[in-house]
Amino acid sequence: MSRRFEEIDWQQTPMGEISLRRRLEPSLLVDVYEVKLGEEFLMSSLFTVAEVELARLGLAAVGEGGGDSASLDVVVGGLGLGYTAVAALEDARVRSLTVVEALGPVISWHERQLLPDTVSLTVDPRTTLLEGDFFALARQGHGFGDAPALLHAVLLDIDHTPHHVLHPSHADLYTRDGLSRLAATLHPGGVFALWSDDPPEDAFTGLLAEVFADVAAHEVSFPNPLTGGTSSNSVYVATTELDSQPSA
16 A cells, blocks of 8 residues: 655746645545645546546537548647546547646656556657647747647646636636637637536636637536535537638
């Protein structure tokens, strides 16, 4: 049996102190990997259902008009523990996967294979880990590193919700102008999918509908072994028009 608690890595970043911790969850007798930014818990390997569904729901919605449906180019915003990226790679249609992560230490955890559930990520030749600010790149409109200029899907899991952001500079993405700029990076029939910690919000669904041709808000429920009940997150899936380029 593993030790009850271990701080695997701790580093200072521009956003504050970030740490990767492993602890033994006594109720399940499993190792749980957690990420903290300062005193705030960002993510846990105990709750990954919605992160996986972000990839599955997003990629399932990619329209047949979005280029070669057997060769998808995908960008994931936010690496974290890697569950969204690994789930995306399970889709055989994915040709390239660029994962944009602002914090170098998070990328290094994966490069050093410190997270046993997602070691396949860095050895898959389709994967590129890009250190950078997803929101700044989206705002500038010059693409995401070496990823193709037009994408089939953008899967985003960085902020807690569209209104509870990790940094004020992220907020402009969740406006009509910001979403329009992002839509312009997608093929016809391309998808923008977003994870949120809150239940689906009608106001944000309506905002997405002003920019995208089709919008769905999914509530993803999963067992919570810590409470003995059920918890849920949301996944928004927004698709551009099939027959024409989205307008900025």
